[in-house]
Amino acid sequence: MADTKKNLSKLYVKYKGRHPGVSQESFLNFVMDADLVDKKLSSDAVVLIFQKVKLGKKDHLNADRFEEAVRQIAVKKELQFVAVINIASRSDKSIAALEVDPTKLSVGEIKKYLKDAKVDFSDCIEKKDLIERLKSSLGTIKIVGIDALRVQSKTILFEATKMEYEVTYESRRSLGISLERSNEWGIVKVAPPEVEVGSVLTRVNGESVLLKTYAQAMQCLKHATWPLTMRFRKAVSKEGYLLKRSRGRTGSARNWKKRYLVLANGILEYYTKAPSEGGVAKGQYVLENDPGSQTMVTMAPAAIMGKDEVGIMLVKGDDRLVLKGETFEELITWGGMLYYAVAMANGGNPEMSDMETQRLAHQESELAQLRWEAESKKLKKEQQDREAKIAADADAEHRAEAETAEKQRQKEEQEAIERKQKEEAEALAAAQAEAEAKRIAEQEAAEAAKQAEEAHLAKEAEEKAIQDQNAAEEATAAAAADPDKVAAEEEEATKAAALAAAALKAEEEAAAAEKAAEAEAMKLASEAADAEAQAAAEQKVKEAHEEHEKKLAEAKAAEEAATAANRDDSSDDEEVSQTPRQTKEDVLKDYKEVQKRTSLAPGNMAAMAAAAAAEEEAAEAAAAAAPAPIAEEAEKEEKTEEEKKAADGVTMKLASGKTFTYTADVDWFNM
Numbered sequence: 001m002a003d004t005k006k007n008l009s010k011l012y013v014k015y016k017g018r019h020p021g022v023s024q025e026s027f028l029n030f031v032m033d034a035d036l037v038d039k040k041l042s043s044d045a046v047v048l049i050f051q052k053v054k055l056g057k058k059d060h061l062n063a064d065r066f067e068e069a070v071r072q073i074a075v076k077k078e079l080q081f082v083a084v085i086n087i088a089s090r091s092d093k094s095i096a097a098l099e100v101d102p103t104k105l106s107v108g109e110i111k112k113y114l115k116d117a118k119v120d121f122s123d124c125i126e127k128k129d130l131i132e133r134l135k136s137s138l139g140t141i142k143i144v145g146i147d148a149l150r151v152q153s154k155t156i157l158f159e160a161t162k163m164e165y166e167v168t169y170e171s172r173r174s175l176g177i178s179l180e181r182s183n184e185w186g187i188v189k190v191a192p193p194e195v196e197v198g199s200v201l202t203r204v205n206g207e208s209v210l211l212k213t214y215a216q217a218m219q220c221l222k223h224a225t226w227p228l229t230m231r232f233r234k235a236v237s238k239e240g241y242l243l244k245r246s247r248g249r250t251g252s253a254r255n256w257k258k259r260y261l262v263l264a265n266g267i268l269e270y271y272t273k274a275p276s277e278g279g280v281a282k283g284q285y286v287l288e289n290d291p292g293s294q295t296m297v298t299m300a301p302a303a304i305m306g307k308d309e310v311g312i313m314l315v316k317g318d319d320r321l322v323l324k325g326e327t328f329e330e331l332i333t334w335g336g337m338l339y340y341a342v343a344m345a346n347g348g349n350p351e352m353s354d355m356e357t358q359r360l361a362h363q364e365s366e367l368a369q370l371r372w373e374a375e376s377k378k379l380k381k382e383q384q385d386r387e388a389k390i391a392a393d394a395d396a397e398h399r400a401e402a403e404t405a406e407k408q409r410q411k412e413e414q415e416a417i418e419r420k421q422k423e424e425a426e427a428l429a430a431a432q433a434e435a436e437a438k439r440i441a442e443q444e445a446a447e448a449a450k451q452a453e454e455a456h457l458a459k460e461a462e463e464k465a466i467q468d469q470n471a472a473e474e475a476t477a478a479a480a481a482d483p484d485k486v487a488a489e490e491e492e493a494t495k496a497a498a499l500a501a502a503a504l505k506a507e508e509e510a511a512a513a514e515k516a517a518e519a520e521a522m523k524l525a526s527e528a529a530d531a532e533a534q535a536a537a538e539q540k541v542k543e544a545h546e547e548h549e550k551k552l553a554e555a556k557a558a559e560e561a562a563t564a565a566n567r568d569d570s571s572d573d574e575e576v577s578q579t580p581r582q583t584k585e586d587v588l589k590d591y592k593e594v595q596k597r598t599s600l601a602p603g604n605m606a607a608m609a610a611a612a613a614a615e616e617e618a619a620e621a622a623a624a625a626a627p628a629p630i631a632e633e634a635e636k637e638e639k640t641e642e643e644k645k646a647a648d649g650v651t652m653k654l655a656s657g658k659t660f661t662y663t664a665d666v667d668w669f670n671m
Contacts (some may be wrong), residue, residue, distance in 0.1 A: 004082050004116075007089040012066050021060030024050045027069060034088040041076045049073065080119060080137040102131045104155055110134055146299045148328075149312065152336030153297075156236075157355050160340070163234040164202060167194050170227045181214045182288070183347020187266075188232065198235030198265035200344060205229050210348070210356045236341045237264045242334060244270060245304070245311070245322035256324070263337060266345035268314070268321075285314055285321050287338075287345040293317035295346065297339045300324070314338065439522055 015026040022030070024047065031037060031046050049072045053065050061069055074084045102110065110130045114121045119137045124130045169175060178190035179201060186201040186209075201217060202210050205224050209217035221230075239262040246255050259270040260279050266287045271279035287295050293316050300311035300322050311324035312335040325331035343349045348356075 004085050007085050008067060008070070009063070011085070011088055012063050019060060021058070021062045022066050023060050027061065027066075030088065031073065034084070036073060036077060036084070036087065040078065041073065045076060046073070049076070082116075083137055102134050104151065104158070109151075145310075148332050149297070149299060149335045149339065152332045153339035154351070154355075156336045156340045157352060160233060160352075160355075161359070163236070164231055165234065166229055166231045168227055168229045172226050172228075179218075181347075182345065184212070184214050184217075185210070185347035186214060186217055187345070187347070195232060196234055198344075199232035200235075201230060202233050203229075203231035208356075208360055211353065211360070233344070235265050235344055236337055238334070238337045239263065239274075240330075240334075242323045242325050242331075245324075261323075261334075263341055266341060268338070268341075285316075285319075287314075287342045289346050290316060295342050297335060297342055299335075312338070443518070 011030065012022065015022050015030045017026070019026075027050050028043065028046055031041070037043060037046070049069055050061070053069045053072060054061055055065060070084055070088075071081050074081045077084065079087075105113075107127050107130060110127070111121065114130070114134060114137070119133065121130055121133050124133055176190070176192045177188060177195060179186035180189045181187075188195055188197055188199045188201070191197055191199075200210075201221075202208065204217070204220045205228065207220060209220055212220070239260065241258055242261050243256045244259045244261075246257060259282060260272065260274050262269045262271070262275070267284055268287065269281060269284040271281050273279035275281075289295055295314065295316040298313055298315065300313040304322060305311050305324070309324060310328055310331060311322050312331060313323070314321040323331070323334065325334065343352050
C-alpha cells in the first residue's frame with residue numbers, strides 16, 4: 001500500500017508541474033496518458049468528475065482532491081483504486097517498477113498483493129482463481145525494489161533447464177573433464193571443447209545428481225555404464241553497458257562511469273568498451289564465495305543513490321560493486337542474471353534446491369501420469385479386446401444359432417413339401433383308384449345291363465319270331481288267295497330290310513362310338529385330379545344328356561306322326577285285302593329293338609350323338625316305309641343303289657312265312 005501512495009504522489013507531482021495543483025486539462029491528460037478513456041469513461045465524464053471533486057471555485061485539485069478524482073475514475077471503470085494507480089504508473093516511465101506476469105508469482109505473493117489492495121479473495125479456491133481476481137482488480141502488476149529483483153531471479157531459475165546440454169561418450173576412456181566441488185555441486189574447471197567451463201553436472205545416464213551430495217554424484221559417475229551420457233547446465237553469461245559506481249578509497253568522491261560488463265564462468269569483468277572494439281579491462285568481480293565471506297546480490301540502498309535512482313549491488317564482505325542502468329527493466333534483468341550466476345558459482349542456494357525438488361517432483365508426477373495413462377490405455381485396450389472377443393463369440397454363436405435355425409427351417413419346409421407331395425400323390429392315386437373302381441363298376445353295371453337287355457331282347461325276339469311265324473303262316477294262307485298282295489308285301493319287306501340294314505349300321509357305329517367314348521372317359525377320369533375338372537366333365541355330360549333327351553323327343557314326335565300316317569294307309573289297304581302283313585308299326589318295333597341294343601350310358605356324349613343320329617335315320621326310314629298311294633307304287637318299286645347297299649346281307653321273314661336274304665350285287669332276294 002506504501003508503494004501505491006508513493007506512486008500516486010509521483011503522479012500528482014508530475015501532472016501538477018509548477019502550478020499549485022492539477023488543472024482540468026492536466027487531469028484530462030492524466031486519464032488520456034493512462035489510456036483509460038473508452039465506452040465506460042468518456043472525456044465528458046472525466047470533466048464532470050473533475051468539476052464534481054474540486055473545491056468551490058478553485059480551478060485545480062490538491063493532493064487529496066486528486067486522490068478522490070482517481071477513486072471516482074476507478075468506480076466509473078469498475079476497477080480497484082490500486083489498479084488505476086498501477087495502470088497510470090505503467091505509463092509513467094519515471095516510476096521505477098517491473099511489470100510482472102501474475103502466473104510467475106506464488107500463491108502467497110498473489111494473496112499479499114490482493115490483501116494490500118484490500119481485495120476480497122475468500123471465494124478463490126485454485127491459483128487460477130487468484131490470478132483472475134488479481135487481473136480483474138489490480139490490472140497489470142508492477143513491483144519495485146527487492147521484490148522485483150527476487151521475481152526476476154525466480155523467472156530465470158524457472159528457465160534454467162533450457163540452458164542444459166548433454167554429452168555422450170560411447171566407449172570407456174579418459175574424458176579430460178575436471179570437476180571441482182562447490183558446496184555439493186560439481187563445477188567444471190577443465191574440460192574438452194564439447195563441455196563448457198563453469199558448467200554444473202546435473203545428470204548421469206538420466207539420473208539427477210543436483211540434490212545429491214558431491215560424493216554420491218561421484219559414485220554415480222564412477223559406477224555408470226557405458227556408453228556414458230552426462231548432462232550439464234551452462235553457466236550464465238551476459239554482456240552489455242551499465243553505469244558503475246567508482247570503488248574509490250574511503251573518503252574520496254564517488255562518481256558514475258559507463259562500463260561494458262561481461263559475465264561468464266562465474267566472473268563479472270568490466271571494460272571501457274566492448275573487448276571486440278578494443279576495450280580496456282578495468283577490473284573484475286569473482287562471484288564465488290571467499291572463505292568466511294558470502295557473495296550476495298541486493299538492491300543498492302537509497303543513501304548511496306541519487307534522487308529517484310535505483311541500483312543493484314554485489315556484496316562480498318567489505319567489497320561492494322554498485323551498478324545502475326538506463327532503465328529499471330534493464331537493471332533488474334542484470335540483477336536476476338547476477339543472482340543466478342552467484343548461485344551457480346557457489347553450488348546452488350536454498351531457492352534453487354527447492355525449485356529443483358519441485359521440478360523433479362513435477363517430472364516424477366508427469367512420469368507417473370504417463371505411466372498411469374499407458375497402464376490405463378493398456379487396461380482399456382485389454383478391456384476392449386475382451387469385449388470385442390465376447391462380442392465376436394456372441395456374434396459367432398448367434399450366427400451358428402441362426403444357421404442351425406435356418407437349416408432346421410429348410411429341413412421342415414422340405415419335409416412339409418415332401419409330405420404335401422406324398423399326400424397329393426396318395427390323394428391322386430386314391431382318386432385314380434376310385435375313378436378306376438367307379439369306371440369298372442360302371443362298366444360291369446353296363447355289361448350286366450347290356451346282358452340283361454340282350455337276354456330280354458332275345459326273349460322278345462323269340463316271342464316275336466313265334467308271332468312272326470304264326471303271322472307268316474297266316475299270310476301264306478292269305479297269299480294263296482291274293483298274289484298282288486304278296487307282291488306288295490315283298491316290296492314292303494324289301495324296304496323294311498333296307499331300314500333294318502341302316503339300323504344295323506347305326507348300331508355298329510354306336511358301338512364304335514361307345515368304345516371311343518369309354519376310352520375318352522377313362523382318359524378324362526385319369527386326368528381329372530381335382531374336383532373342378534370333374535365338375536366340368538359332369539356339366540358337359542349333363543348337357544349332352546339333355547341334348548340326347550331332346551333328340552329322343554323329336555324322334556318320338558316323328559314316330560308318332562309316322563304311326564298316324566300308317567294308320568291312314570292301313571285303313572285304305574283294308575279295302576283291298578284283309579290279309580295280315582308286316583305293318584309300319586312292326587318296322588318301328590324292330591327299329592326300337594335295335595335302338596335298345598344301341599342305348600348308351602348318360603356319361604357317353606359321343607355314343608349319345610351317334611344314337612340320336614341313328615334315331616333320326618330310323619325315323620326317316622319309318623316314314624319312308626309307310627304305304628304310299630297306288631299311283632306312286634310303280635315309282636317306289638325302283639330301288640336306289642344306296643338302298644340295296646344298306647340292305648346287303650339282311651335276312652327277313654315275311655308275314656307269309658317266307659324268308660329271304662338281300663344282296664347288293666343282285667336286284668333279287670334269295671328266297
